[in-house]
Amino acid sequence: MQLTRELEDTNRGVVALYAELDEKADHLRRADEMKSRFLSNMSHEFRTPLSSIRALSKLLLDRIDGELTVEQEKQIGFILKQSESLSELVNDLLDLAKIEAGKIEVRPAHFDIDELFSALRGMLRPLLVGERVELVFEEPRGVHVMETDEAKVSQILRNFISNALKFTEAGEVRISAQLLEEERAVCFSVSDTGLGIAPENQQIVFEEFGQVENRLQKRVRGTGLGLPLCRKLALLLGGRIELESEVGRGSIFSVVLPLRYGQPAQPAAAEPAQ
Numbered sequence: 001m002q003l004t005r006e007l008e009d010t011n012r013g014v015v016a017l018y019a020e021l022d023e024k025a026d027h028l029r030r031a032d033e034m035k036s037r038f039l040s041n042m043s044h045e046f047r048t049p050l051s052s053i054r055a056l057s058k059l060l061l062d063r064i065d066g067e068l069t070v071e072q073e074k075q076i077g078f079i080l081k082q083s084e085s086l087s088e089l090v091n092d093l094l095d096l097a098k099i100e101a102g103k104i105e106v107r108p109a110h111f112d113i114d115e116l117f118s119a120l121r122g123m124l125r126p127l128l129v130g131e132r133v134e135l136v137f138e139e140p141r142g143v144h145v146m147e148t149d150e151a152k153v154s155q156i157l158r159n160f161i162s163n164a165l166k167f168t169e170a171g172e173v174r175i176s177a178q179l180l181e182e183e184r185a186v187c188f189s190v191s192d193t194g195l196g197i198a199p200e201n202q203q204i205v206f207e208e209f210g211q212v213e214n215r216l217q218k219r220v221r222g223t224g225l226g227l228p229l230c231r232k233l234a235l236l237l238g239g240r241i242e243l244e245s246e247v248g249r250g251s252i253f254s255v256v257l258p259l260r261y262g263q264p265a266q267p268a269a270a271e272p273a274q
């Protein structure tokens with residue numbers, strides 16, 4: 001009798017605990033939704049004034065060429081640079097908020113990796129002006145066509161490459177694509193001969209706003225949102241990101257993506273079975 005009552009009490013306790021946990025989870029979900037909505041609305045509100053500031057400063061620099069003093073030109077250049085940084089931050093925040101809210105669409109289609117590489121080469125050329133770093137696109141190995149969201153692959157690779165250029169003073173940045181036959185996946189890698197990242201910081205760089213101290217950090221522009229965004233995009237495409245790095249030698253950022261979106265890659269042979 002006593003035992004039955006005790007069991008009933010415990011049962012009631014467990015039910016109450018579950019109800020409380022459920023309510024808390026619901027509360028957290030709502031708070032998370034509100035955060036995503038807030039970020040998304042704010043980012044939209046920021047975008048329009050920022051693009052006007054950017055467009056008008058560019059116009060001022062182009063139109064009144066020669067009529068501005070050196071100091072005035074410097075100051076408008078500063079406005080332009082700062083508004084470009086803020087735009088990057090707003091775009092990254094908006095993308096993160098969209099992914100978190102499940103509002104980013106994946107548009108899979110067949111595309112040619114060689115063509116993606118030549119488009120990237122064209123887009124990144126302006127970043128190389130005055131750089132002592134060579135950008136090398138290797139011939140894709142074992143694969144030419146894949147089926148996934150090309151724009152998102154391009155976004156991940158642009159992020160990796162612009163980081164590699166930012167944190168490499170001399171040498172080369174090498175981009176490759178290779179078929180991982182057993183996994184039915186493609187591994188894109190961006191390797192650099194730059195500063196490298198210490199083992200204890202290799203997790204931090206994937207956290208939001210996670211930037212690590214190094215001698216170039218103060219000179220380069222950045223939001224600390226690029227890599228977390230890349231990681232979320234890779235997950236969205238059913239893939240993963242890997243990092244190998246050694247201080248003083250350089251880094252290799254890789255993204256492994258299923259050859260065909262929607263067909264999960266086989267687990268890598270080296271990974272223990274789940």
Ligand code: ADP
Nearest residue numbers: 163164167205211212222223224225226227251
């Ligand atoms: P951002 O580059 O905008 O600061 P990211 O999230 O892309 O933000 O990168 C976070 C940080 O990771 C960088 O600020 C830098 O400290 C480090 N990092 C990223 N890529 C590299 C790289 N190729 N070499 C060395 N450090 C890097």
